[in-house]
Amino acid sequence: MDPTFYRTAADAIAAPPEEVAYVVAFDRAGQKNDALTVIDVKPGSKSYGRVVGWTDTQALGDELHHFGWNACSSAYKHKGHNMHGLQRRYLLVPGIRSSNIYVFDIGPDPRNPKLVKTVDGKTLSKKASYSRPHTIHCGPDGVFLTCLGGAEGDDDGPGGVALLDHNTFDVVGAWEAERGPQHFHYDAWWHLNQNVLISSEWGSPSMIEKGMVPELLLGNKYGHAIHFWDLAAGKHFQRVDLGEEHQMALEVRPSHDPETTWGFVSVVTSTKDLSAAVFRWFREGDTWKAKKVISIPAEPADPDLLPPALKPFGAVPPFITDIDLSVDDKFLYVSCWATGDFKQYDVSDPAHPVEVGSVRIGGIVSRAAHPAKPDMPLAGGPQMIEISRDGKRVYFTNSLYGSWDDQFYPDGVGAWMVKLDVNPDGGMTFDKDFFPHGEEFRGLRVHQIRLQGGDASTDSYCYRQSDV
Numbered sequence: 517m518d519p520t521f522y523r524t525a526a527d528a529i530a531a532p533p534e535e536v537a538y539v540v541a542f543d544r545a546g547q548k549n550d551a552l553t554v555i556d557v558k559p560g561s562k563s564y565g566r567v568v569g570w571t572d573t574q575a576l577g578d579e580l581h582h583f584g585w586n587a588c589s590s591a592y593k594h595k596g597h598n599m600h601g602l603q604r605r606y607l608l609v610p611g612i613r614s615s616n617i618y619v620f621d622i623g624p625d626p627r628n629p630k631l632v633k634t635v636d637g638k639t640l641s642k643k644a645s646y647s648r649p650h651t652i653h654c655g656p657d658g659v660f661l662t663c664l665g666g667a668e669g670d671d672d673g674p675g676g677v678a679l680l681d682h683n684t685f686d687v688v689g690a691w692e693a694e695r696g697p698q699h700f701h702y703d704a705w706w707h708l709n710q711n712v713l714i715s716s717e718w719g720s721p722s723m724i725e726k727g728m729v730p731e732l733l734l735g736n737k738y739g740h741a742i743h744f745w746d747l748a749a750g751k752h753f754q755r756v757d758l759g760e761e762h763q764m765a766l767e768v769r770p771s772h773d774p775e776t777t778w779g780f781v782s783v784v785t786s787t788k789d790l791s792a793a794v795f796r797w798f799r800e801g802d803t804w805k806a807k808k809v810i811s812i813p814a815e816p817a818d819p820d821l822l823p824p825a826l827k828p829f830g831a832v833p834p835f836i837t838d839i840d841l842s843v844d845d846k847f848l849y850v851s852c853w854a855t856g857d858f859k860q861y862d863v864s865d866p867a868h869p870v871e872v873g874s875v876r877i878g879g880i881v882s883r884a885a886h887p888a889k890p891d892m893p894l895a896g897g898p899q900m901i902e903i904s905r906d907g908k909r910v911y912f913t914n915s916l917y918g919s920w921d922d923q924f925y926p927d928g929v930g931a932w933m934v935k936l937d938v939n940p941d942g943g944m945t946f947d948k949d950f951f952p953h954g955e956e957f958r959g960l961r962v963h964q965i966r967l968q969g970g971d972a973s974t975d976s977y978c979y980r981q982s983d984v
Contacts (some may be wrong), residue, residue: 517558518603520969522589523979525772525843528905534967535561536568536626537902537911538583539933540609541960541979544918546577547729551960552609553629555933555952557911559968565935565950569627573618574634578611579918582964583877584652586619586659589681589975592665593656593708602682605630607966608659610649612917613725617639617649617661619685626968633685641668643687648721651703654750654974656747658682660691662704665721672720675701690800692745696752699741703768705946706747707777708976712804713745714797716765716781734787742768742781742797744804756806758795761787765795769848771866774977778866780848781806782839790814790833794850796866805934809869812836815855817881824922832880835924837916840901843972847872847907847938851898853916854924856882858898858936860944872942878914880924886934888951896921896929902965910936910944915961931957931964 535558542550554569573580586606591599605623610616613636620629620655641647648671653660659680666673676698677691700717707714717739718724723732732738740762743755758765762783764911769960770779778797785792794810814831826832834852841848841863848869855951856879877883883893896914903910913933915921921929932953936944966974 517591518587520604520887521591522970522975522977523592524981525977526590528843528970528977529907531905531969533906534904534969534971536968538607538622538966539579539631539913539962540583540964541931541957542579542918543960543961544921548751548960549576549610550578550580552580552607552629553957553962554629557681557935557950565952567952569629571620571629571631573616573631575611575616577613578616579613580963581612581917582651583607583609584655585654585966585970585974586685588654588970589977590654590656590708592978595701596852603707604970606685608652608680608685609653610661611662612648612650615647615649635685635687638668640678640687645673645680646676646690647671648675649678649702653705655706656689656708659685660699660704662715664701664724666705666720666836672722674699675720677701677704677715690727691750692748692752694752696743697755698743698752702739702766705768705770705779706976707774708747708978709774710777711723713746713747714768714770714779715743715745716768717741718764718766723963724788724917725919726948727919728825733763733785736763736787738763739765740805741765752755753806756797756804758783758806762793763787765822766837767839769839769973771845772841772977773980774845775980780839782836782850783925784835784837785833790829790831790834792799792834792852794836794839794848794869803820808865809867810850810861812850812852812859822882823926825923826880828835837899838901840903840973843905844905844907848943849901850904851901851912853897853899855879856884861944862942873939873944875936875944876945886932886951887946887948894930894932895925895927896932900964902967905970905972910938911965911967913962915963918961921961929961931962933962936954
């Protein structure tokens, strides 16, 4: 068994730390190839905090976005699946605009990913009737790939989950057997031992690809529900509406404890007051419920400092665009992409989160600098988060999505990545020696991060104890 398939969360925490991070980079203009980059994250290394590997994709205009491993700790639930030789060796990297899926082999040399296969968007459309691939999760029966759009010609048709083979990476087909009321899609993850998958909602391609549509937002037309499914059967069994004012229910973060039945989902903004929120879902008897547990208010601002979409409101909404839960389930991290705040909550009692840390960098108005470059105002804000398995390090990048970057940071977002060191009792500080930015990324923007050997938003653990 691959040593990076961890039976328990405790095993993952105790494993050797990551030495490299993988970060996708994309060209908003579509004139250069997008790339999978490799960052040295080993303290003391001569190239610490620098890009040390770079592999281009084959096409133009992919917009690499989210990505993930071919296999991970959920392998322990691969009943009946061929486990011979299965390894956490390949990164599957979709293009959210092209619908191409690139497979990179990092086994022979972790600093030099090799592009070994491409599944084109037409194949995804033909075999699964989906497009605009988004989130990758290594699952118990294959690789789960959430998709925002329907098949070619039915782009705004229902989004959903495509299933890919672990070994060949061929598209097997659509995962759903009974969709129920679900139409919009975004993220999906699960409680493996409860046989439950949870999915969230953003919007159809026409609602997002040219930027946020104010009329749709104010009309509460974006997604505002989470869905619960029978994981083994692919059947929908419950929809939980968060309230129509809670627009864009995005990141799904279940507890890493395989016996629990709770998790968190983020909401970008409220049409009532421009606040942002995090909800906790939980099971009560046979029914799944959700309750708001974090609310972050908008900040008043001079309209002259705001992009056109926000000028009428005279305020900067937080825009929670990512959340991440530490492997020990102690801290929840929250990216407020528009204000530039990055918040840390103690969720030891998940029903009552307590804010214990906050830093600010970038932001629509604040343009807060990094300590390594205190005279350099930064655009963009905290966005895609990744947490080391031991919870001691947090990384994030600054680009949200090409057209939305342009809409809310019309003078450009640039490219930067930061690392925070975490106090085990709460609180975070910037690592002043880690700040890849600007031309380090060759003029491309950067989005999701994956860490060598697994991280907090990749693996699902199957056991509470190693000796079970």
